[in-house]
Amino acid sequence: MSPTKYSARLMTAEDIPFALDYWMNSTDDYLRSMGADPSKMPSRQGFEKMLQGQLDVPMKDKKGLATIWLVNNMPVGHNNVNQINFGKDAKMHLHIWNPENRKKGWGVELLRHSIPHFFQHLQLENLLCEPYALNPAPNRILTKMGFEFIKEYNTTPGAINFQQDVRQYKLSRDKFKSDPQYHHLGK
Numbered sequence: 075m076s077p078t079k080y081s082a083r084l085m086t087a088e089d090i091p092f093a094l095d096y097w098m099n100s101t102d103d104y105l106r107s108m109g110a111d112p113s114k115m116p117s118r119q120g121f122e123k124m125l126q127g128q129l130d131v132p133m134k135d136k137k138g139l140a141t142i143w144l145v146n147n148m149p150v151g152h153n154n155v156n157q158i159n160f161g162k163d164a165k166m167h168l169h170i171w172n173p174e175n176r177k178k179g180w181g182v183e184l185l186r187h188s189i190p191h192f193f194q195h196l197q198l199e200n201l202l203c204e205p206y207a208l209n210p211a212p213n214r215i216l217t218k219m220g221f222e223f224i225k226e227y228n229t230t231p232g233a234i235n236f237q238q239d240v241r242q243y244k245l246s247r248d249k250f251k252s253d254p255q256y257h258h259l260g261k
Contacts, residue, residue, distance in 0.1 A: 078145060078146060078183075079144075079145070079146050079147065080143075080144070080145060080180065080183040080184055080186070080187055081143075081144045081147070081187050082141040082142065082143050082144065082153065082184060082187035082188035082191060083141060083142055083144070083191075084139070084140070084141055084142075084191060084195075085125070085129070085139075085140040085141065085142050085152065085154075086129070086142075087126065087129060089140075089142045089149060089152070090122060090125050090126060092142075092149055092152075092171065093121075093125060093140070093152050093169075093171075094118055094121055094122055094125075095171070096151075096152075096169060096171040097115065097121060098118050098121075104173075106236075107206075107208075107209060108205075108206055108209050109205070109206030109208075109209065109231065109235050109236065109238050109240070110234050110235055110236075111234060111235060111236040114233065114234045114235070114236075115234055116234070124138075125138075125140075128140075133160065133195050133196060134160045135160075136158055136160075136196070137156060137158060138154055138155065138156045138158070139154065139155050139158065139164075139191075139192065139195065139196060140152050140153065140154035140155075141153045141154070141187075141188040141191050141192075143170070143180075143184040143187075143188065145175075145180060145184075149171075150170060150171060150172070150175050150180070150184075151168075151169050151170035151171050151175070151184065152169050152171075153166065153167070153168050153169070153184065153185065153188040153189075154166070154167050154169075155167070155192050155196070155201070156232070157232075158196060160196055160197065161196070161197045161198070161199070162198065162199055162200070163198060163199060163200040163201065163202055164192060164196055164198055164201060164202065165202045165203065165204060165231075166189075166192065166201055166202065166203040167203070168181060168185065168203075168205075168212050168215070170184075176211070177211070181211065181212075181215040182215055182218050182219060185215065185219050186219070186255055186256065189201065189219070189245070189250065189256070190250075190256060193247060193250055198247060199246065199247050200244050200245070200246050200247070201221075201244070201245045201250070202242065202243065202244050203216055203221060203242075203243045204229075204231055204240040204241065204242045204243070205240060205241060205243075206238055206239075206240060207226055207238070207239040207240055207241050208238075208239070213241055216243045217243075219245065219255070220245055220249055220250070220253045220255065221243035221244060221245045222243060222244050222245070222246075222249070223241065223242075223243055224242040224243060224244050225241075225242050226239055226240070226241045226242070227239070227240065227242065228240075
């Protein structure tokens with residue numbers, strides 16, 4: 075049996091239906107478990123228009139950028155950033171699409187391949203992530219990925235979220251460049 079191959083690439087128009095299916099087919103309980111408010115979810119058409127609209131925008135003007143996670147060359151999820159301040163910082167989000175692919179330990183390997191895209195393409199100084207404090211998976215993964223815990227605070231993180239406690243983590247460009255787990259990927 076050959077080893078599992080993990081990779082990440084920038085999202086293309088062909089990937090949008092997969093991301094839309096993930097959001098539209100997620101149960102209300104699952105959405106709430108990651109801090110999303112089902113009543114605030116946009117329509118499929120609204121989501122599609124937003125994703126499509128970001129594909130051809132120059133990097134300096136992007137409001138969002140997504141990578142597609144692949145396991146053995148099959149798309150299994152996406153990793154995106156929004157609230158982008160080009161050359162400064164952006165906020166990251168992690169999503170494995172199908173429930174049967176979660177809790178397999180893929181998150182660390184997939185992030186290891188997608189994080190370099192954000193630093194490279196957006197020329198970031200800091201990559202931030204603020205997962206729902208009650209969602210254990212991303213909180214565990216971020217520390218394994220070299221992110222520094224900054225603080226826990228109460229906020230409404232985005233347009234599709236309810237007010238919640240989040241844990242803020244940061245990966246600086248310096249830490250990213252010096253962390254051995256990223257060395258083989260090229261920065």
